Amino acid sequence: MSVGAKKNSRVRLILSYGLLILIALSVFYPTFWILMSSIRPGTSIYSETLIPTNPTIEHYISLFTSEQYQYGQWYLNTLKIATFNMIFGVILVVMTAYALSRFRFYGRKNLMSGMLVLGMFPGFMSMIAIYILLMQLNLLDTHLALILVYSAGAPLGAFVVKGFFDTIPKSLEESARIDGATHWTVFIRIMLPLSKPMITYVGLMTFAGAWGDFIFARLVLRTKEKWTLAIGLWDMVNNASTNFTMFAAGAVLIAIPIALLYLFLQRFLVEGLTAGASKG
Amino acid sequence: MSTRQQASLDGSAQHRSPETAPHKEKENTGVIAAILSGVFWGLGQCFNRQYVKGILFMLLEAMGLFYLINYLPRAVWGLYTLGETPSQMMKVGKLYKMVPGDHSIHLLIKGLITLLVLFVFIWIYVLIVRDALNVGRQRAKGDKPNNFVQSLVFVQEHKFAYLFLALPTAAVLFFTIMPIIFMILLAFTNYSAPDHIPPAKLVNWVGFQNFADLLQLGTWSGTFYGVLAWTIIWAILATVTCYFGGILVALLVQQAGIKFKTMWRTIFIIPYAIPQMLSFLIMRNMFNGEFGPINQYLSYFGLGKLPWLSDPFWAKVTVLLVNMWVGIPVTMVLVIGILTTIPRDMYEAAEVDGATAWHKFKAITMPMILYSTAPILIGQFAGNINNFNVIFLMTNGNPPNGEYQYAGSTDLLVTWLYKLTLDNNKFNIAAAIGIIIFIIVASLSIWSYRRTRSFREEDMIQ
Numbered sequence: 001m002s003v004g005a006k007k008n009s010r011v012r013l014i015l016s017y018g019l020l021i022l023i024a025l026s027v028f029y030p031t032f033w034i035l036m037s038s039i040r041p042g043t044s045i046y047s048e049t050l051i052p053t054n055p056t057i058e059h060y061i062s063l064f065t066s067e068q069y070q071y072g073q074w075y076l077n078t079l080k081i082a083t084f085n086m087i088f089g090v091i092l093v094v095m096t097a098y099a100l101s102r103f104r105f106y107g108r109k110n111l112m113s114g115m116l117v118l119g120m121f122p123g124f125m126s127m128i129a130i131y132i133l134l135m136q137l138n139l140l141d142t143h144l145a146l147i148l149v150y151s152a153g154a155p156l157g158a159f160v161v162k163g164f165f166d167t168i169p170k171s172l173e174e175s176a177r178i179d180g181a182t183h184w185t186v187f188i189r190i191m192l193p194l195s196k197p198m199i200t201y202v203g204l205m206t207f208a209g210a211w212g213d214f215i216f217a218r219l220v221l222r223t224k225e226k227w228t229l230a231i232g233l234w235d236m237v238n239n240a241s242t243n244f245t246m247f248a249a250g251a252v253l254i255a256i257p258i259a260l261l262y263l264f265l266q267r268f269l270v271e272g273l274t275a276g277a278s279k280g
Numbered sequence: 281m282s283t284r285q286q287a288s289l290d291g292s293a294q295h296r297s298p299e300t301a302p303h304k305e306k307e308n309t310g311v312i313a314a315i316l317s318g319v320f321w322g323l324g325q326c327f328n329r330q331y332v333k334g335i336l337f338m339l340l341e342a343m344g345l346f347y348l349i350n351y352l353p354r355a356v357w358g359l360y361t362l363g364e365t366p367s368q369m370m371k372v373g374k375l376y377k378m379v380p381g382d383h384s385i386h387l388l389i390k391g392l393i394t395l396l397v398l399f400v401f402i403w404i405y406v407l408i409v410r411d412a413l414n415v416g417r418q419r420a421k422g423d424k425p426n427n428f429v430q431s432l433v434f435v436q437e438h439k440f441a442y443l444f445l446a447l448p449t450a451a452v453l454f455f456t457i458m459p460i461i462f463m464i465l466l467a468f469t470n471y472s473a474p475d476h477i478p479p480a481k482l483v484n485w486v487g488f489q490n491f492a493d494l495l496q497l498g499t500w501s502g503t504f505y506g507v508l509a510w511t512i513i514w515a516i517l518a519t520v521t522c523y524f525g526g527i528l529v530a531l532l533v534q535q536a537g538i539k540f541k542t543m544w545r546t547i548f549i550i551p552y553a554i555p556q557m558l559s560f561l562i563m564r565n566m567f568n569g570e571f572g573p574i575n576q577y578l579s580y581f582g583l584g585k586l587p588w589l590s591d592p593f594w595a596k597v598t599v600l601l602v603n604m605w606v607g608i609p610v611t612m613v614l615v616i617g618i619l620t621t622i623p624r625d626m627y628e629a630a631e632v633d634g635a636t637a638w639h640k641f642k643a644i645t646m647p648m649i650l651y652s653t654a655p656i657l658i659g660q661f662a663g664n665i666n667n668f669n670v671i672f673l674m675t676n677g678n679p680p681n682g683e684y685q686y687a688g689s690t691d692l693l694v695t696w697l698y699k700l701t702l703d704n705n706k707f708n709i710a711a712a713i714g715i716i717i718f719i720i721v722a723s724l725s726i727w728s729y730r731r732t733r734s735f736r737e738e739d740m741i742q
Contacts, residue, residue: 122717
């Protein structure tokens with residue numbers, strides 16, 4: 001390599017590192033800012049310095065003790081809804097995807113086209129109808145309603161998982177079938193263990209979806225003690241009596257478990273996303 | 281596999297008797313069974329000596345008929361008229377009392393559910409008659425019909441896909457398809473405040489009036505075209521910035537000579553790992569015009585404060601910026617995944633031919649990325665048209681726009697739809713907008729999905 005080329009690549013590397021650091025800063029800044037806001041005394045957004053001079057954890061404490069904010073209750077509610085949604089959502093998605101990937105049956109193509117078409121309607125176009133339906137079923141203001149509606153919508157997102165199942169060789173199950181295994185055995189003993197990364201990915205997505213959903217939850221849940229975290233936090237910064245530092249503390253406590261899950265399960269995330277990309 | 285596909289409910293012993301089996305004399309057994317089942321479900325099955333199945337079918341039809349006889353006439357009447365008498369004050373004895381009348385919207389939704397049940401009923405009808413016919417034909421050929429346990433085993437072995445799909449289909453039918461049909465129907469009514477809100481007032485069918493109001497010159501069309509234009513500009517800009525931003529970051533991280541690749545990647549995934557809703561709420565406060573830290577820094581460096589969220593132009597810039605912060609990590613993860621799959625020997629071959637870094641990028645890297653992510657690009661575009669969260673949580677459509685009906689400067693069609701339904705009760709216009717969004721997204725997606733591998737005949741892959 002000539003001296004010029006070497007110098008050239010040095011410059012390129014320095015520039016690249018500069019850019020990387022710049023992007024990293026812009027990624028870190030909002031997170032750092034909200035973390036600092038959560039330990040700043042007072043309630044306002046404004047502060048003289050980024051790092052508070054006399055940090056406090058009173059906001060974290062009052063989240064759980066304040067009469068006005070039932071943060072602990074909301075946390076439990078959200079955890080419950082997200083967990084159940086994850087279980088039912090994953091079951092429905094995996095069943096749909098498996099049937100679509102592994103069997104050739106009458107009406108299969110139409111079913112797949114239908115799923116695609118349904119996915120194209122704006123999600124809450126159906127909100128009003130679901131609202132009236134839930135009213136008729138006496139399910140308004142219940143967590144069951146949220147779990148039902150979230151999981152019922154899950155099968156429409158089965159294509160990513162179907163793409164993953166498509167990549168598992170048919171010969172595996174065929175040899176098991178020849179040995180006399182039923183479809184159930186093949187599904188449970190062979191396919192499920194093989195699709196662990198995909199199931200993790202879907203589970204994470206459905207969990208995070210319910211964890212962060214705001215629109216539908218706000219429509220259904222009316223009483224304060226039934227709220228989820230998303231509604232509660234939105235309320236904190238949208239109210240006349242804005243309490244920003246409290247919001248910051250609440251946000252930190254919500255973000256940490258989800259962010260840790262994502263970072264720990266990063267490998268699955270990458271696998272899931274790329275499987276979705278190359279298989280549509 | 282194809283011989284197992286014939287659509288009969290339990291198909292009896294088809295797989296054991298090849299098509300070429302000689303016909304015996306009782307050739308019309310199948311027809312008789314089919315006619316019997318056509319008269320009443322299960323009769324044909326009993327005629328075929330499948331008694332348990334026959335009795336189950338009879339009970340099923342009894343239940344179905346009971347429901348339909350009770351509800352169908354009122355459902356048809358309700359769907360046709362949408363009610364005839366609104367709730368009103370009536371003189372009962374000496375007092376005026378509220379007498380409940382017809383609630384148009386409840387009539388509509390109940391009618392719809394009943395029609396769905398009717399549709400399922402007819403479908404099962406066809407299946408049962410066909411089953412009686414098939415089993416009858418098998419008997420004519422001299423095969424013994426399956427007993428009940430054998431039937432169950434048969435379903436598990438050969439109709440496994442249907443078994444697996446039954447539950448998801450029911451869920452989707454009830455919670456997705458029914459509501460969508462309901463909203464489509466609403467687009468053809470005048471269900472809106474203040475004159476047509478049940479139970480005090482009735483709702484009527486108005487045909488294509490709502491679409492005409494939206495598309496032709498009128499009170500609504502000005503807002504509609506304005507919001508539509510911004511929606512499309514937004515979708516293009518948001519998709520392009522996130523897509524190429526993601527590719528750029530991925531290339532930066534993966535280029536030769538950069539150390540700690542995993543660390544950089546982990547850092548850049550952080551925005552993806554924070555729940556979107558939180559990111560938007562945090563950003564909204566960060567860009568706060570008066571107290572937000574961004575403007576604080578700007579004035580610290582002697583620059584003027586910027587109206588990040590209160591000026592129509594800057595508000596649009598802000599939502600695009602914030603959307604990049606949230607959206608770039610997804611593309612980055614994707615592209616890093618693709619970069620690792622590009623075979624090294626392609627680059628080596630290019631180097632032998634004397635290609636520079638730029639040549640390699642232009643001729644190998646970029647085409648590979650574009651080829652693999654093109655379907656995603658279309659998907660992201662469609663997703664951005666419906667990107668509710670970023671607008672609703674960042675600006676809520678504001679700053680207000682005096683020329684618009686119930687919409688602000690940054691409102692997309694979806695957020696406008698949301699405001700129309702939940703804040704202003706203009707359900708009819710909202711439903712019509714929903715249909716228009718669907719038409720835009722659907723025509724785009726169908727065009728692209730048809731080209732993805734998952735949708736073509738996948739069997740060729742294996």
